[in-house]
Amino acid sequence: xxxxxxxxxxxxxxxxxxxxxxxxxxxxxxxxxxxxxxxxxxxxxxxxxxxxxxxxxxxxxxxxxxxxxxxxxxxxxxxxxxxxxxxxxxxxxxxxxxxxxxxxxxxxxxxxxxxxxxxxxxxxxxxxxxxxxxxxxxxxxxxxxxxxxxxxxxxxxxxxxxxxxxxxxxxxxxxxxxxxxxxxxxxxxxxxxxxxxxxxxxxxxxxxxxxxx
Numbered sequence: 001x002x003x004x005x006x007x008x009x010x011x012x013x014x015x016x017x018x019x020x021x022x023x024x025x026x027x028x029x030x031x032x033x034x035x036x037x038x039x040x041x042x043x044x045x046x047x048x049x050x051x052x053x054x055x056x057x058x059x060x061x062x063x064x065x066x067x068x069x070x071x072x073x074x075x076x077x078x079x080x081x082x083x084x085x086x087x088x089x090x091x092x093x094x095x096x097x098x099x100x101x102x103x104x105x106x107x108x109x110x111x112x113x114x115x116x117x118x119x120x121x122x123x124x125x126x127x128x129x130x131x132x133x134x135x136x137x138x139x140x141x142x143x144x145x146x147x148x149x150x151x152x153x154x155x156x157x158x159x160x161x162x163x164x165x166x167x168x169x170x171x172x173x174x175x176x177x178x179x180x181x182x183x184x185x186x187x188x189x190x191x192x193x194x195x196x197x198x199x200x201x202x203x204x205x206x207x208x209x210x211x212x213x
Contacts, residue, residue: 004076015148016154018148018151018152019042019144019145021147022102022144022147023077023144023149024064024146025099025102025103025106026102026105026106026140026143026144026147027106028103029102029103029104029105029106029107029108029109029110030107030109030110031109031110032103032107032108033108033109033112033113033114034110034113034114034161035106035183036107036114037111037115037118038114039113039117040196045118047117047136048115049115049119051117052115052116056207059203059204059207059208062175064200067197067200067201068196070195070196071192071193071195071196071197072192074135074192074195074196075134075188075189075192078139078142078185078188078189078191078192079185080154081101081105081143082142082143082146082181082184082185082188083166083181084101085098085101085143085146085147085150085181086146086150086178088151088179089093089149089150089151089153089177090103090153091154092157092158094150094154095150095151095154095155097149098147098150098154098169099151099166100148100153101147102143102147103146105140105143106172109132109136109140112128113128113132115170116128116132123206125202126206127206127207130199130202130203130206131199131200131203131206132199133199134194134195134198134199134202135192135194135195135199136191136196137193138187138188138190138191138194139187139188139191141197142184142187142191144187146181149177149180149181151172153173153174153177154175156173160184160197163174166212180187
């Protein structure tokens with residue numbers, strides 16, 4: 001156990017630059033998402049808020065989707081996203097796409113939180129804290145780690161491609177790469193459960209309190 005912990009610490013220290021780079025890339029996406037909200041004009045915000053209010057109204061009238069359906073949909077979304085990052089890591093040319101995907105993930109989070117807070121003020125802050133934050137506290141580190149590993153594996157393949165050594169084993173690092181991604185998918189399962197059974201329930205309670213005052 002201690003040996004595995006030591007290997008993990010050594011890995012993070014050795015590749016800290018890449019993990020920091022991917023974290024900054026994600027946070028840049030969050031900032032851009034918030035900037036997009038502030039750059040929208042009044043009509044655009046009202047049009048978008050109209051659909052958001054319809055969604056909130058449906059929840060207040062007990063027309064919400066079941067927690068099991070939310071869990072299934074969320075889990076398969078995370079699995080597809082992680083699988084895409086995994087495949088992109090297998091091809092050196094897919095590395096820029098990994099950066100774009102992580103940036104877009106941050107942009108979506110930043111835009112979602114920024115728009116809700118912009119339109120609802122403190123109520124929006126509470127709503128974002130209850131409906132968006134819980135699952136993202138789990139899934140954001142998963143995506144950052146997945147993107148970082150994808151980048152590392154692409155760089156590893158690139159080094160092997162241009163190495164002068166004739167025979168360089170690829171199966172062992174590929175096996176470790178696949179095993180870590182499988183573990184990340186397990187964590188995404190927990191994030192989906194958090195979204196379906198914790199965040200969704202808390203969001204319903206707050207929306208019912210706001211709309212049934």
